[in-house]
Amino acid sequence: MTAVMTDRAAADAPSPAEARRKSDQRRALALLSPGILWMLLFMVLPMCMVVYVSFWTQTTFAVEPTLTTSSWERFLSTPTYLAAIWTTLRVWIIVLVATLLVGYPVALFIGLFVRNKTLQTALLVACVIPFWTSFLIRVIAWRPMLGTEGAINVILMKLGIIDQPLTFLLFSEFSVLVGMTQIYCVFMVGPITFMLGRIDPSVIEAARDLGASFWTIFRKIILPLSLPGVIVGAIFVSVMVLGEFATAASLSGRKVNLLGNIIVSQVGSLKWAFAAVAGVVLTVIITAVIALALRVVDLRKEM
Amino acid sequence: MQSSVLRPVLAIYTAAFLLFLYGPMIILAILSFQSADGGPQFPIREWSTYWYRHLLGLTETSRVSQLPVGESLIRSIILAFMTTVVSTVLGVMSAQAFRTRFKGSGVVFYTIILGMMVPGVLVGLGMALLSNTVGVGQAWWSTSFVLHVVYTFPFAFLVMLAIFNRFDRSVEEASLSLGVSPAQTFRRVTFPIIFPGVLSAMLFSFTLSYDEFSRTLFTAGRDLTLPLAIYGTFSVEIYPNIFAFGVLTTLFSFTLLAIYGILMKRFTSGAGRFKGQEEG
Numbered sequence: 035m036t037a038v039m040t041d042r043a044a045a046d047a048p049s050p051a052e053a054r055r056k057s058d059q060r061r062a063l064a065l066l067s068p069g070i071l072w073m074l075l076f077m078v079l080p081m082c083m084v085v086y087v088s089f090w091t092q093t094t095f096a097v098e099p100t101l102t103t104s105s106w107e108r109f110l111s112t113p114t115y116l117a118a119i120w121t122t123l124r125v126w127i128i129v130l131v132a133t134l135l136v137g138y139p140v141a142l143f144i145g146l147f148v149r150n151k152t153l154q155t156a157l158l159v160a161c162v163i164p165f166w167t168s169f170l171i172r173v174i175a176w177r178p179m180l181g182t183e184g185a186i187n188v189i190l191m192k193l194g195i196i197d198q199p200l201t202f203l204l205f206s207e208f209s210v211l212v213g214m215t216q217i218y219c220v221f222m223v224g225p226i227t228f229m230l231g232r233i234d235p236s237v238i239e240a241a242r243d244l245g246a247s248f249w250t251i252f253r254k255i256i257l258p259l260s261l262p263g264v265i266v267g268a269i270f271v272s273v274m275v276l277g278e279f280a281t282a283a284s285l286s287g288r289k290v291n292l293l294g295n296i297i298v299s300q301v302g303s304l305k306w307a308f309a310a311v312a313g314v315v316l317t318v319i320i321t322a323v324i325a326l327a328l329r330v331v332d333l334r335k336e337m
Numbered sequence: 338m339q340s341s342v343l344r345p346v347l348a349i350y351t352a353a354f355l356l357f358l359y360g361p362m363i364i365l366a367i368l369s370f371q372s373a374d375g376g377p378q379f380p381i382r383e384w385s386t387y388w389y390r391h392l393l394g395l396t397e398t399s400r401v402s403q404l405p406v407g408e409s410l411i412r413s414i415i416l417a418f419m420t421t422v423v424s425t426v427l428g429v430m431s432a433q434a435f436r437t438r439f440k441g442s443g444v445v446f447y448t449i450i451l452g453m454m455v456p457g458v459l460v461g462l463g464m465a466l467l468s469n470t471v472g473v474g475q476a477w478w479s480t481s482f483v484l485h486v487v488y489t490f491p492f493a494f495l496v497m498l499a500i501f502n503r504f505d506r507s508v509e510e511a512s513l514s515l516g517v518s519p520a521q522t523f524r525r526v527t528f529p530i531i532f533p534g535v536l537s538a539m540l541f542s543f544t545l546s547y548d549e550f551s552r553t554l555f556t557a558g559r560d561l562t563l564p565l566a567i568y569g570t571f572s573v574e575i576y577p578n579i580f581a582f583g584v585l586t587t588l589f590s591f592t593l594l595a596i597y598g599i600l601m602k603r604f605t606s607g608a609g610r611f612k613g614q615e616e617g
Contacts, residue, residue: 058437061519065434066445069427069490073448076483077455080463087466140354143347157351164358166590168548170567171583174575175361178368183378185364216357248343269454277456280551284571294458294551301555306466313462324454 081317088310097306105307109315115296119315122276122292125210129275130268132215137222137267144223145230146256158227161220169217173284176213180204180285205287213281218274222267229263230256265331272323276316293319362587369580377575388581401576405566412477413547413563419478420485420546425538427486428493429531432501433523453491457551460484465555475558484552489545493538500534532604540597544590 091100109115140161148154164172179185180203187199202208233256241251279294293316300309372383373396390396394403431449435442461484468480475481508530512522528535550564557565563586570579 059439062434062437062439065430069431069449069494070445072427072483072490073452073487076464077452077460077487078448080460080467081455082463083466083470084459084463136354136357139347140351143344143351147344147347160355161358164362166544166594167362167583167587168564168567170550170564170571171365171579171586172361174567174571174579175365175583177575178364178378178580179361181378183376185360185379188379216361220358273454273456277458277551279458280568280571294456297458297462298554301462301465306469309462310466313459316456317459320454320456 084310084313084317086310087307088314090307090310092305092307095304105311109308109311114291115312118291118293118296118312119319121290122294122316122319125207125214125278125282125290125292126272126275128211129214129218130271132211133219133222133271134264134268136215137219138226138264141223141226141230141260141263142256145227146233149235154231158224161223165220170280170284172217173213173281176209176216176285177204180209180212204285205289207286207290209285210282210290213285214275214278217281218271221270221274222264225266225270226260226263229260233259262331265327269324269327272327273320276320276323362583365580366584369577369584371577371580375577377577377580388577389585392578392581392585401578404570404578404582405561406563406582409561409563409566412560416477416482416485416562417543417547419482420489421539421542424486424490424493424542425535427490428497428538428542429535431490431494432497433527435498436501436504449491449494451491452487457484457488457549458554460487461552461555464552468556475556477553477557477560477562480556480558481553481562484556485546485549488549488552489542492541492545496538496541497531497534500531504530533601536597536600536604540593543593 087097088105089101089103090097090105091102092105144154144157148157167175177184181187182199182201182204184204186203187196190196191199237255238251241255246254277294279292279298282290282292282295283298293312296312297309297316300306300312368377368379368381369388370384370386371377371381371388372385373387373391375382387396391401392404392406394407435446464480464484465475468475473480504527509522509526512526513519517525548564550562550568553562553565554568561569567579567582
């Protein structure tokens with residue numbers, strides 16, 4: 035170790051190892067400071083600003099820095115906005131469960147049943163390829179799929195299953211849920227596949243040799259070992275769904291109003307203080323969700 | 338495992354899942370070849386490339402206004418490029434710092450990761466409020482740009498962290514003990530080894546920034562980026578020109594991916610040659 039020492043550090047330090055540790059730490063700090071500064075200035079400060087402005091006084095077209103709780107009072111006493119909180123939570127829970135139910139079997143197949151590495155990679159790549167299309171285009175692609183003259187209705191009518199086109203498919207909560215599930219379920223498949231792929235096959239073999247049924251193996255081995263993947267996936271999906279507004283704006287025909295949509299429409303009419311209140315409510319919800327998830331799994335260990 | 342039953346069932350399920358993922362895009366691609374008088378739905382009246390020509394401004398003026406793709410595309414590419422450079426540099430620096438143990442590393446780690454977690458609408462709103470208060474004008478190359486870096490820097494950081502985790506320290510130690518300065522060691526030894534990771538971090542940053550719009554929505558000012566131009570059409574009736582645009586941007590993304598693949602392959606084969614020399 036001493037051979038690595040630079041003469042600069044050797045001159046004044048009590049112990050060479052100690053001195054090296056010190057200089058390493060100084061360098062680490064220097065390397066970190068630009069990134070940390072960037073995050074403090076452009077992420078933490080704006081977030082503090084949202085909280086601060088939520089207590090400002092809203093006039094017709096502007097906000098004034100006179101502190102008041104009137105925006106909060108109006109927000110918490112207006113049924114429309116309380117309904118938006120409820121809608122956001124409901125859509126979040128449904129999409130979270132849907133991505134898990136849709137994604138888990140796929141992850142099970144890719145991570146556990148496909149033992150050929152090339153095929154495994156190919157399947158994962160196939161799941162990721164849609165991300166190379168713009169997010170907004172992927173959202174809008176559901177319109178010709180679900181519309182009254184869309185692909186699903188045309189096919190169902192050709193097959194003679196229905197006579198009248200199904201109208202609930204598009205511009206409803208249903209279309210928002212389907213769209214979000216399709217767009218976000220890959221974030222569930224990825225982490226779960228990763229965790230399942232790390233399971234030692236001999237463990238499962240041993241359980242089977244001892245006479246365990248597949249259901250028992252799944253319950254006692256596969257599910258517990260894949261749980262960190264489920265949690266990481268759930269964090270990804272939750273954070274993205276809770277902050278959503280574009281899918282609802284495009285596919286619900288203004289029928290579904292999430293907190294994100296409230297923020298966008300309030301900013302559009304220059305009601306900054308009000309948008310800030312909605313922003314703080316959203317932040318509180320997301321923080322609670324992430325905190326809950328991080329109690330179950332340490333994100334830093336899994337990365 | 339009862340593979341005989343379960344395996345085929347899961348295989349079919351996975352195939353159905355892929356159809357679910359790709360279905361809408363396939364329908365969209367088919368409908369992009371709709372004729373000029375057709376709408377954004379079935380049936381296809383006549384196969385044509387009208388909407389592609391419409392998108393590129395090669396048709397006579399029609400009832401549908403042209404998508405403002407030209408300038409916004411250039412803006413988006415410049416913005417993505419700026420974001421890529423800055424977030425990759427920040428990502429490499431921070432990950433390099435994380436190789437030494439230091440107090441408060443947990444807090445720092447989560448502060449950086451927060452950048453990819455916090456919803457775009459929220460930071461976008463915060464940045465808009467902040468710039469209003471401070472009195473700085475909003476533009477895609479200033480207020481939007483800093484937010485894009487906030488978003489992509491954590492991804493670059495995580496990629497580089499993963500690379501450094503598998504990094505063989507002894508090579509660096511050897512270089513340092515032979516009296517090469519830390520800066521030279523980084524340039525000559527460390528950087529070539531982590532280069533594939535840097536390339537991946539750049540790819541991540543570029544694509545995320547290129548497609549990002551919730552952070553841009555409140556902070557871009559007057560001039561629109563490409564995703565904002567698309568978002569603007571959401572409120573009005575849509576026409577197949579958006580579909581044609583979707584197909585073209587997807588092809589553009591694949592071109593980018595191919596360039597990445599070629600660079601990666603060229604680099605790794607170069608590294609293979611180097612290894613061969615070492616052994617011989």
